[in-house]
Amino acid sequence: MTLNEKIEKALKSYIPPENVYVQKLYDAMEYSLVAGGKRIRPLLVLEFCRLCGGDIEDAMPFACAVEMIHTYSLIHDDLPCMDNDDYRRGKPSNHKVFGEDIALLAGDALQALAFKTATSHITDKNASRVARAVNNLAYYCGAEGMVGGQVIDLESEGKNVGIERLREMDRKKTGAIIKSACEMGCIIAGADENKIENARCFGENIGLAFQIKDDILDVTAEQEKLGKPVGSDLENEKSTYVSLLGIEKCSELVQSLTQEALKNLESFDGDSETLRKLALSLAEREY
Amino acid sequence: MTLNEKIEKALKSYIPPENVYVQKLYDAMEYSLVAGGKRIRPLLVLEFCRLCGGDIEDAMPFACAVEMIHTYSLIHDDLPCMDNDDYRRGKPSNHKVFGEDIALLAGDALQALAFKTATSHITDKNASRVARAVNNLAYYCGAEGMVGGQVIDLESEGKNVGIERLREMDRKKTGAIIKSACEMGCIIAGADENKIENARCFGENIGLAFQIKDDILDVTAEQEKLGKPVGSDLENEKSTYVSLLGIEKCSELVQSLTQEALKNLESFDGDSETLRKLALSLAEREY
Numbered sequence: 001m002t003l004n005e006k007i008e009k010a011l012k013s014y015i016p017p018e019n020v021y022v023q024k025l026y027d028a029m030e031y032s033l034v035a036g037g038k039r040i041r042p043l044l045v046l047e048f049c050r051l052c053g054g055d056i057e058d059a060m061p062f063a064c065a066v067e068m069i070h071t072y073s074l075i076h077d078d079l080p081c082m083d084n085d086d087y088r089r090g091k092p093s094n095h096k097v098f099g100e101d102i103a104l105l106a107g108d109a110l111q112a113l114a115f116k117t118a119t120s121h122i123t124d125k126n127a128s129r130v131a132r133a134v135n136n137l138a139y140y141c142g143a144e145g146m147v148g149g150q151v152i153d154l155e156s157e158g159k160n161v162g163i164e165r166l167r168e169m170d171r172k173k174t175g176a177i178i179k180s181a182c183e184m185g186c187i188i189a190g191a192d193e194n195k196i197e198n199a200r201c202f203g204e205n206i207g208l209a210f211q212i213k214d215d216i217l218d219v220t221a222e223q224e225k226l227g228k229p230v231g232s233d234l235e236n237e238k239s240t241y242v243s244l245l246g247i248e249k250c251s252e253l254v255q256s257l258t259q260e261a262l263k264n265l266e267s268f269d270g271d272s273e274t275l276r277k278l279a280l281s282l283a284e285r286e287y
Numbered sequence: 288m289t290l291n292e293k294i295e296k297a298l299k300s301y302i303p304p305e306n307v308y309v310q311k312l313y314d315a316m317e318y319s320l321v322a323g324g325k326r327i328r329p330l331l332v333l334e335f336c337r338l339c340g341g342d343i344e345d346a347m348p349f350a351c352a353v354e355m356i357h358t359y360s361l362i363h364d365d366l367p368c369m370d371n372d373d374y375r376r377g378k379p380s381n382h383k384v385f386g387e388d389i390a391l392l393a394g395d396a397l398q399a400l401a402f403k404t405a406t407s408h409i410t411d412k413n414a415s416r417v418a419r420a421v422n423n424l425a426y427y428c429g430a431e432g433m434v435g436g437q438v439i440d441l442e443s444e445g446k447n448v449g450i451e452r453l454r455e456m457d458r459k460k461t462g463a464i465i466k467s468a469c470e471m472g473c474i475i476a477g478a479d480e481n482k483i484e485n486a487r488c489f490g491e492n493i494g495l496a497f498q499i500k501d502d503i504l505d506v507t508a509e510q511e512k513l514g515k516p517v518g519s520d521l522e523n524e525k526s527t528y529v530s531l532l533g534i535e536k537c538s539e540l541v542q543s544l545t546q547e548a549l550k551n552l553e554s555f556d557g558d559s560e561t562l563r564k565l566a567l568s569l570a571e572r573e574y
Contacts, residue, residue, distance in 0.1 A: 021455055022435040024442070029430060076395060081368075081387035100368035101441050104391070105434050108363060108398065112429030115402045119422035127415035134421055135406035142399030143316060147392050148309040154388050155311070168308055 003056075007042045008034065010060050011067060014117045028098040028106035029113070032071050035089050040210075041066045043278060044181035045188075048199050051270045054189025061121055062133055062184045065114040066177055069141045072110035075103055077150065111141075126188075133184045140180035149173025153238075161239045167208070175207035198267045205261035206279050209254045213283060215240040216250050258283040290343075294329045295321065297347050298354060301404045315385040315393035316400070319358050322376050327497075328353040330565060331468035332475075335486050338557040341476025348408055349420055349471045352401040353464055356428045359397035362390055364437065398428075413475075420471045427467035436460025440525075448526045454495070462494035485554045492548035493566050496541045500570060502527040503537050545570040 001009070015030050016022075042063035049059035078085040078093040079100060086096055095103035118134050139145060149172030156165065182203035186196045219242050241250050261279045265272040288296070302317050303309075329350035336346035365372040365380040366387060372380050382390035405421050426432060436459030443456065469490035473483045506529050528537050548566045552559040 016431050019431075019435070021439050021442075021452065022430065022459075025430055025435060025438040072395075076391060079368075079391065081366075081391060102438065104363060104366065104368060105437055105441075108359075108394075109430035109434040111395065111398050112425050112432075112434065114425075116422060116425035116429055119418050119425065122415065122418045122422065124415055127418045128409065128411055131406050131409045131414045131418045131421070134418070135403060135409065138399050138401075138403035138406065142403055143309060143312055143396035144303050144306075145399075147396040147399065148306070148312060150392055151312040151389065152308050154392075155308075165308065172309075 003043065003046060004039055006060070007039050007046075007063060007067070010064050014064055014068075014113060014120075024098065024102060025106060025109060028094060028102050029110055031097060032075050032088075032094050032106065033068065033110065035071075035091060037067075037070075037089060039067060040278070040282070041070055041177060041181040044178065044203070044275075045185040047272075047275050047278070048182050048185025049189045050185075051265075051268050051272055051275065052186050052189035052191035052195055053270065054185070054191075058121075058126065059185055059188045061117050061119075062137070062188060063181075065118040065137060066181045066184065068110045068114035068117065069137065069146070069177055072107040072114070073141075073146060073150070075107040075110070079103060082150075082154075114141075129188050129190060133187045136183055136187060137177075137180050140176040145172050145176030145180070146174075149176065157238060159239070163241075163244050166239055166241065166244065170208060170211040171204070174211050175204060178207040178210070179203035195268065198264045202261050202264035202275070202279075205257045205264065206282055209257035209261070209279075210282050212241045212250050212257070213254050213285065215242045216247060216254070217285075217287065218242075219247065254283050290330065290333060291326055293347070294326050294333075294350060294354070297351050301351055301355075301400060301407075311385065311389060312393060312396060315381060315389050316397055318384060319362050319375075319381050319393065320355065320397065322358075322378060324354075324357075324376060326354060327565070327569070328357055328464060328468040331465065331490070331562075332472040334559075334562050334565070335469050335472025336476045337472075338552075338555050338559055338562065339473050339476035339478035339482055340557065341472070341478075345408075345413065346472055346475045348404050348406075349424070349475060350468075352405040352424060353468045353471065355397045355401035355404065356424065356433070356464055359394040359401075360428075360433060360437070362394040362397070366390060369437075369441075401428075416475050416477060420474045423470050423474060424464075424467050427463040432459050432463030432467070433461075436463065444525060446526070450528075450531050453526055453528065453531065457495060457498040458491070461498050462491060465494040465497070466490035482555065485551045489548050489551035489562070489566075492544045492551065493569055496544035496548070496566075497569050499528045499537050499544070500541050500572065502529045503534055503541070504572075504574065505529075506534065541570050 011033055016026055045059050045063040045066055046056045050056050074088060075094045077083050078088055079095055085093055087093060094106060119130060122130055149169050152169040153173055179200050182199035183196050186199045258279050262276055265275055298320055303313055332346050332350040332353055333343045337343050361375060362381045364370050365375055366382055373383050374380060381393060406417060409417055436456050439456040440460055466487050469486035470483050473486045545566050549563055552562055
């Protein structure tokens with residue numbers, strides 16, 4: 001089994017067993033959770049755990065947890081009172097299939113499931129690392145992280161916002177749980193603070209490169225490849241890196257941030273080839 | 288300082304410090320978190336911790352966490368795509384003040400804050416208990432607990448549902464995090480499984496009594512006392528204990544469940560007077 005297949009299998013295993021009263025909710029949760037995506041965040045958890053000498057089986061609950069958080073944020077982001085998107089990854093968005101009320105609750109339940117999953121294998125030996133990793137995830141996915149970033153995003157619509165505010169938005173909105181994924185992998189492996197700090201910088205750099213690349217692709221990619229309307233951010237009059245800096249400068253930034261990220265990996269003793277490849281593939285992707 | 292004052296102070300202390308970009312979100316979170324309420328769930332956490340010989344300071348993060356979960360559920364419950372309530376505890380509901388998008392995100396962020404708060408004081412000594420209590424809360428507030436109960440509630444609207452389904456709904460919707468509060472208090476104090484089981488039964492009994500009493504009050508109480516329209520459940524054509532069993536039978540049930548709850552307390556060695564009074568006051572309350 002490839003690592004991605006292991007992640008898919010693990011994700012499915014955490015959906016609660018059938019229940020006659022609540023099945024619609026479970027179906028809605030599963031619909032979005034197994035809807036594909038690149039599983040970048042789970043891979044970061046597992047690879048940083050491995051890089052720090054840990055067992056990826058110990059990190060798998062956190063790999064799944066971070067993907068559950070990511071998935072719930074997409075469901076809520078698509079709701080009519082938010083971005084009002086009818087499609088996600090080329091499929092009807094959650095609320096188009098299950099209704100707004102169930103979609104809202106499926107998101108809520110996926111957030112809870114993330115923390116249940118993260119604490120599903122507690123032993124006296126790992127409890128301290130598990131509790132620290134939970135705290136890390138909760139911090140980065142909450143008001144000071146991902147959700148805060150979504151608020152900055154909302155408040156920026158239809159405004160000309162500067163590059164500082166845009167960076168702060170992305171640092172929180174997409175960057176925060178990417179950083180959390182990198183840090184949690186290290187925490188579960190019992191890595192020292194220096195390594196956690198380097199993982200955080202790696203996450204910060206690829207997170208920003210990822211977002212700038214997203215803005216570039218939003219302008220250049222073809223609709224069917226991306227699975228969402230090309231140029232939707234421009235239509236909403238949102239400031240993007242491309243609208244502020246131009247495509248050429250943005251492409252340079254993606255390259256330099258990726259090189260920084262590769263440097264962050266040098267402080268680790270283990271084999272970081274997979275993470276190197278991941279960073280490079282994010283920078284070079286065409287969808 | 289009374290215990291309730293300590294809870295209020297602790298709750299406020301966990302709201303993130305001021306941030307120029309995200310202040311609206313923090314304000315929305317605080318608006319609902321400090322909007323009053325009886326703080327029954329935090330009290331249950333603290334009192335069961337004390338009853339099992341623990342230090343209530345150790346239980347305070349979990350007391351606050353369970354109230355944050357309760358608060359987020361009320362914010363989301365009031366949203367237009369859910370119950371569409373304009374008022375909560377006599378004040379405009381969160382989305383009427385901050386808008387639907389911010390209210391949605393404030394709920395999301397409060398759920399994250401609950402798990403951040405719960406893991407805010409980790410030591411090697413308490414880590415195992417903390418991780419177990421997190422798992423307990425995440426289980427009871429998610430798809431198999433509170434959120435599942437809300438789904439049963441939604442799916443029951445406008446239908447004649449039987450007493451079994453109504454009980455399953457309440458066991459999850461309101462009962463689940465009341466049970467979690469009782470169990471977490473014991474877990475943090477390091478109590479044995481037998482005590483945790485008795486705490487769970489106590490929570491189950493007062494949770495159901497509480498909900499039946501709520502149904503009675505919804506019919507009989509005056510609007511200004513309750514802070515929401517009298518008879519709103521009837522208007523929505525929801526089955527309630529009162530509509531299914533009548534007020535007299537319901538009043539008997541509240542009494543017998545409360546007596547059961549008092550029996551559950553007998554297995555504890557410590558002073559359970561506060562919990563006895565709490566159970567009785569819930570049964571006898573008039574709003």
